[in-house]
Amino acid sequence: MRNAEIADALAELGTLYELDGADRFRVLAYRDAAKAIRQSPVSVAELARAGRATELPGVGKTLQQKIVDLVETGTIPAAEKLKAKFPPSLVEITRIPGMGAKTVRRLWDELGIATLDDLREAAEQGRIQKLRGLGPKFERNVLEALERMEVDGAGERVLLSEALPVAEEIAAALREHPAADQVTVAGSVRRLAETCKDIDIIATASEPKQLAEALAEHELIAVAGNPTDAGLRATTHAGISVDLRIVEPDAYGNLLQHFTGSAAHNVELRERAVRMGLSVSEHGITNTETGEVERHAPEAEVYERLGLAYIEPELREGRGEIKAAERGELPELVELEDVRGDLHSHTTLSDGKHTLEEMAEAARERGYEYFAVTDHSATHGFGNDVQADQLLRRVEEVRELNERLYSDGSFRVLAGSEVNILPNGDLDYPDEVLDELDWVIASVHTSFRMTREKMTKRMVAAVENPRVNCLGHPSGRLLLRREPYDFDVEAVAEAAARSGTMIEINGNPNRRDLSEQNARLAAEAGVLICLNTDAHQTGTLANMRYAVATARRAWLEPKQIANTRPWSEFQKLLEAN
């Protein structure tokens, strides 16, 4: 059973308990545990079977047992009991914005509302507003929320690559406005998360309301609320909501810290503050004894006041960064400027849009020292396959190009291939063809639905193949679209560490694969990570920023990443393998 399924079951059980009127902290415990399970890089089902699920933060003995029950029988007894008491469709209703478990329970008790259809009917008939504490406005909001849920996926998450350019464009426009002072993108966009629910922008301004009005009039904004001195809430034409908050300059750091999050990070930070006799909020830090409030214009002062080293936004996920900051043991994170080469790209030979020379020149212009072209291999299909004789001609073309354009030695192109890993773990070129290449990436492109055991064996075989330099997009996931295939990340990482095979973080913003959790696990296992774009045209070589973002969120330092090395050292890595 997958981590996501276990997490879903526990989150549902938490909501069932909430409907049953359980203590809110108990409910919170189920939600926190579900989140930790969802984020775990290793199989929680296996952990629980081994009695080790309690190693996860927020999972104790009770939940350990419930996970075992779930994995072995497919259900949790407590959940079955509660589902006999309430229709499980009540859990659906709690997903409507503004409808919590308390309200849903009342509607069930007093009006017998069990489904979304029941709810719509009751609202349309005006039966909800007759209940004490729920008026006509609430009823109207329910109907509007139901409509929004049907019309489009309003409020759904979008890829960072959709949110980030919009956030940057809006922030830049606001900065230009004469009323603006400071403008910073906060929230999950600033943390460079994989996906974002909305865009948060923090600002100070001489004329706050004018700045809010400027946002309302921005060409990307489709719908805007009421501009005030406090800011504005708006929605772009693409359906992304944008929240602008304007504050006094002296508390700018407090507000930025608060709205950068994450929620988990802030909770941990504030719990620590409470132990120090302090109370942290977006308005400042209050001394609980004296009631005195300190405000901080620079964000770093917030961390300093709490006795912590400055924590980079990408690390603020409640994954141990506060303890590390306390001990001065935060990593020196890799930066985009550290990257000296890109080792996964496609050209017109397979499914790319630009030629070998166009791609090479674009890579050189980005300041790289080395660049690998890795078109798809013989069994790729879609009419994009490259047969062995074509590949060997490509090797000649690369040699000729290096000689013609890059003979001064400051830049070189590696002749490579992205070779398919066949279901049995073999590669789809003969060894003597692979021996002609400078660089081999091995990736899974077919037969995703193998058992965990078979898929693990398949990938371990590829990683242990002495002709393979690097494993490509290891999980096969597509963010918001396709789940990763099932394999044992730990086993593959151990095999890669043993055999000196690199594993890539694919910077395609749909992939970000290795994920940040898996990249951290692999690097800790001793795997050398490679940051690649998988660019299919010159423009997407810029996706290196997303590979770096994932690496930073995985706590990676330059030394853990192969292609931060200058060519002379990278070359030695290739020779050693």
Next chain:
DNA sequence: GCCGTTTTCGGCCCGACTGTTTTCAGTCG
């Protein structure tokens, strides 16, 4: 239900907003 340089029991972040209320509960981020 979890967890421990204040605790194995008694705590568990903080504030804004909304819609309904005469002081607040519920929901959200």
